[in-house]
Amino acid sequence: MIPLSWYLTLAALLFCVGVFGVLARRNAVAILMGIELMLNAVNLNLVAFWRYSTPGVIAGQVFTLIVFAVAASEAAVGLALIISIYRRRATVVADEINLMKW
Amino acid sequence: MxxxxxxxxxxxxxxxxxxxxxxxxxxxxxxxxxxxxxxxxxxxxxxxxxxxxxxxxxxxxxxxxxxxxxxxxxxxxxxxxxxxxxxxxxxxxxxxxxxVVLLGGLLALIWQHPAFQAVPAELAAADTSLTVLGTSLVDVNRYLVPFEVASVLLLAALIGAIAVARPVAKGEEADE
Structure with missing residues (x-):
């Protein structure tokens, strides 16, 4: 049997890979990809805790479904913003989008 | 193994x-x-x-x-x-x-978790979790409201994405 610790460790590793991607990449699309990785790590944790701690309570899976919906909305709006910025300023590099930077 | x-x-x-x-x-x-x-x-x-x-x-x-x-x-x-x-x-x-620091902190935290070495609980022979999931999502006393909020959020995100990604109209020039 697979102990819970394996899932938690894998999810922590995946989350930190996503954090690195969000903080280090210059391209806005790549930053969104890092966020997707982080959301996946969280989902993995939620489902693992559901399976190991409270398999009778379905809340873990419901929470994961809600996270799916939020991830889809976030990707749609984020990518629309990136396309809009690209149309107006011809760049998708995050540190060149400095219109509101003081 | x-x-x-x-x-x-x-x-x-x-x-x-x-x-x-x-x-x-x-x-x-x-x-x-x-x-x-x-x-x-x-x-x-x-x-x-x-x-x-x-x-x-x-x-x-x-x-x-x-x-x-x-x-x-x-x-x-x-x-x-x-x-x-x-x-x-x-x-x-x-x-x-x-x-790396975040990873260290996370690992230190989860290694203190009491259920850290837990093995999965036995599921019932006939796994009904899918049925339970389906009914709990449309049950007013359980997760109907979060489910509906999620669908409204999806609709709003959809409309918002279309509105944001619309091409720049003729009259309003690019703001530069």
């Missing part, structure tokens, strides 16, 4: 490797394709966790919709990324340091 453990280790390794390639790959299209591999790995892990429905949703929503959206965006904004800038910013080592 059982078969399940070997499957977990292989899948986990592939998922992590694909994740590292997502954040490290210099070409954005390759990063998007590695992201698909990583998402598929998580779907396999969902199957290992007896969450079959979530595995299917993972494939349909993440691989079918979000990854395709990302690839479309990469292709729509491609010419800029052809320009040869560094793919990571100058302070990438700070990002690496923060990620």
């Amino acid at each position: 059982s078969v399940l453990q070997i499957i977990f280790l292989v899948t986990g390794f592939v998922t992590l490797l694909a994740g590292v390639m997502v954040v490290a790959s210099p070409k954005l299209v390759h990063a998007a394709l590695w992201l698909i591999v990583s998402l598929a790995g998580v779907a396999v892990l969902f199957v290992l966790l007896n969450a079959n429905f979530l595995a299917v949703v993972q494939v349909v929503v993440y691989i079918g919709a979000i990854a395709i959206l990302i690839i479309f965006t990469v292709m729509l904004t491609r010419r800029v990324m052809a320009d040869s800038g560094p793919t990571h910013n100058r302070t990438w080592w700070v990002a690496l340091l923060s990620a």
